[in-house]
Amino acid sequence: MLLINYMNERKINLVSSSPRRKELLSKIIPTFTVSPHKISEDMLKNEDGLSYVKRIVSKKANQQNVKADEILISADTIILFNNTIIGKPTSYEDAKRILSLLSNNKHEVITGVCIKDHQKEYVFSVKTQVFFNSMSEDLIEEYLDKEIYADKAGGYGIQQDDFNFIKYIKGSYTNVMGLPMKELIDHLENLYQLHVSSDEIESLELDYPKKYKKNEEKRNQPYKYSFQIDQDKCITCDWCMKEKPHDDCILMFNELKLDEENNIISSKKTERFREAKHIWINSDDCTRCGICMQVCPVNAISRTRN
Ligand code: SF4
Numbered sequence: 001m002l003l004i005n006y007m008n009e010r011k012i013n014l015v016s017s018s019p020r021r022k023e024l025l026s027k028i029i030p031t032f033t034v035s036p037h038k039i040s041e042d043m044l045k046n047e048d049g050l051s052y053v054k055r056i057v058s059k060k061a062n063q064q065n066v067k068a069d070e071i072l073i074s075a076d077t078i079i080l081f082n083n084t085i086i087g088k089p090t091s092y093e094d095a096k097r098i099l100s101l102l103s104n105n106k107h108e109v110i111t112g113v114c115i116k117d118h119q120k121e122y123v124f125s126v127k128t129q130v131f132f133n134s135m136s137e138d139l140i141e142e143y144l145d146k147e148i149y150a151d152k153a154g155g156y157g158i159q160q161d162d163f164n165f166i167k168y169i170k171g172s173y174t175n176v177m178g179l180p181m182k183e184l185i186d187h188l189e190n191l192y193q194l195h196v197s198s199d200e201i202e203s204l205e206l207d208y209p210k211k212y213k214k215n216e217e218k219r220n221q222p223y224k225y226s227f228q229i230d231q232d233k234c235i236t237c238d239w240c241m242k243e244k245p246h247d248d249c250i251l252m253f254n255e256l257k258l259d260e261e262n263n264i265i266s267s268k269k270t271e272r273f274r275e276a277k278h279i280w281i282n283s284d285d286c287t288r289c290g291i292c293m294q295v296c297p298v299n300a301i302s303r304t305r306n
């Protein structure tokens with residue numbers, strides 16, 4: 001468990017009734033209180049998703065007085081589908097309608113977080129893209145019959161073993177669960193001058209179920225193109241690593257020696273981004289989706305016809 005020692009001197013109060021948020025926060029803060037909120041979550045006229053979650057988390061945090069030794073953390077999660085906000089389903093039929101909309105489509109999950117003490121209030125939000133497989137009416141009903149959809153934005157929980165319809169996600173997994181852990185720790189570090197082990201922060205996000213990063217359907221097909229990273233141009237930012245849809249399509253090395261045809265002569269692999277000196281595309285696992293090329297900020301990734 002990651003212990004934020006400084007936080008032990010302040011009383012942390014999680015303003016949320018979500019068991020997922022409680023579980024996530026307990027990974028970094030061993031002792032805290034939980035206060036359910038009692039606010040209206042109605043939307044304002046013409047309010048967009050981002051403004052909505054930020055207003056709601058601030059409202060949750062401001063429903064009670066903050067003591068001098070206390071820090072409040074509140075959060076709210078919504079789904080955006082075609083720029084329309086989708087909250088928690090109001091009934092079985094509503095959950096069925098929502099999941100039918102999300103089936104075989106992409107949506108965004110936005111979590112707003114408010115950190116508040118007796119002197120300051122800080123609000124931020126994190127967005128994750130989620131891609132669903134196709135769900136037949138029968139499969140949706142089978143899932144809904146388990147009656148585990150009610151208190152969840154969009155009617156599903158990414159962490160549920162019973163929910164197997166996610167093709168892959170782009171962005172933070174814990175954000176979809178309801179509390180973006182890496183960003184929360186980053187902001188707590190900045191606001192309260194904490195020092196948190198970088199390896200442990202990374203592991204919070206990277207330990208999520210690997211099944212959501214896989215998209216096996218295109219493997220082993222003949223490809224017209226191959227992708228390469230120009231090692232001289234690469235600035236070892238983590239953009240392509242964050243966005244890659246497969247665990248092993250882009251690898252990280254401490255040491256990497258290539259021959260004239262770009263084949264590896266010798267290498268030393270690492271799982272820790274902060275140690276990586278080289279980023280490498282693994283042709284055996286690459287499905288030529290092109291995502292890495294789109295996100296690289298320095299055009300270090302090129303595509304060539306085979
Ligand atoms: S093209 Fe797609 S599958 Fe291939 S390395 Fe880039 S992100 Fe991974």
Ligand code: SF4
Pocket residue numbers: 229233234235236237238239240241279295296297298299300301
């Ligand atoms: S996004 Fe581009 S610069 Fe960043 S690690 Fe990947 S290849 Fe290198």
